[in-house]
Amino acid sequence: MNRAVRKFSRPVRAVILAVLVHVAFGLLLGLSLSFKPQVIKPGIAQPVKAIVIEKKRKKEPDRSAIAQEETSKAKAEKKRKAEAEKKRKKEAEKKRKAKAEKKRKAEEAREQEEQDAYSALGSLVGAIKGKIEGNWSNRLACSGQEVTISVKVNISGEVTVVKVVGDSGDDACRRSAENAVYKASPLPFPDNPRFFKWLDQEFQIIFKPDI
Numbered sequence: 001m002n003r004a005v006r007k008f009s010r011p012v013r014a015v016i017l018a019v020l021v022h023v024a025f026g027l028l029l030g031l032s033l034s035f036k037p038q039v040i041k042p043g044i045a046q047p048v049k050a051i052v053i054e055k056k057r058k059k060e061p062d063r064s065a066i067a068q069e070e071t072s073k074a075k076a077e078k079k080r081k082a083e084a085e086k087k088r089k090k091e092a093e094k095k096r097k098a099k100a101e102k103k104r105k106a107e108e109a110r111e112q113e114e115q116d117a118y119s120a121l122g123s124l125v126g127a128i129k130g131k132i133e134g135n136w137s138n139r140l141a142c143s144g145q146e147v148t149i150s151v152k153v154n155i156s157g158e159v160t161v162v163k164v165v166g167d168s169g170d171d172a173c174r175r176s177a178e179n180a181v182y183k184a185s186p187l188p189f190p191d192n193p194r195f196f197k198w199l200d201q202e203f204q205i206i207f208k209p210d211i
Contacts, residue, residue, distance in 0.1 A: 117195035121203065127188040132205060136180035139209040142173035149177050152202040157189035165204060177207040 147169030152161035162181045164174045181187075190196075 113194060114198040117190065117192075117198035120190035120192065120195055124188045124190065128184075129205065131187060132180050132184040135183035136176065136207070136209075137183075138172075138176035138179070141176040142169060142207055142209050145169045145173045146206065146208045147173050147177050149181055149205045149207060150202060151181055151187070151205055153185075153187055153189055155189075155193065155196045157186035159185035159187060161202075169207070173207070177205075180207075181205070 145168075148165040150161075150163050150165050151159060153159055159182055162178045164178070169177070
């Protein structure tokens with residue numbers, strides 16, 4: 001084709017080239033117009049399931065339930081303390097009564113023992129008086145008089161102290177009564193050691209000779 005074009009003069013060649021260029025563009029234009037692009041039909045849009053991540057809220061405490069629980073606990077604690085106090089008072093009262101009862105029994109036992117001691121001594125008064133009178137050699141010294149003698153003995157009945165009580169009797173009467181007591185030693189005396197503490201180991205004898 002180039003050789004064919006060279007055979008013509010320049011003006012002719014220019015016209016031919018212009019025609020060829022237009023033909024080439026025409027062909028290209030035709031091709032572009034005949035080109036049918038494939039149309040893609042849009043499909044039905046499927047809904048996208050959104051995944052919602054919901055932040056889990058922290059559960060707020062039930063204030064009323066807490067208050068009720070605290071009230072219940074307070075009531076239970078109060079009841080427990082009340083019962084404990086009641087039990088303590090009951091135990092204290094029980095101990096007090098037991099102590100009082102023990103004291104009462106001890107007091108009764110003491111009083112009974114003291115009474116038994118004096119009863120035992122009382123039962124020996126006649127024997128004591130008889131033994132002293134048996135050793136009272138100078139009875140006439142107290143003729144028409146009365147003298148009271150305090151006598152102190154030990155647990156065995158041995159006379160340890162003899163003295164005249166008050167201003168009773170004259171000197172001769174007093175000496176005769178004192179000598180009679182010393183001569184009668186040991187005197188009859190309760191032999192139970194428990195009685196000794198109650199009798200104070202001292203008693204009085206009244207000398208009054210029978211005329």
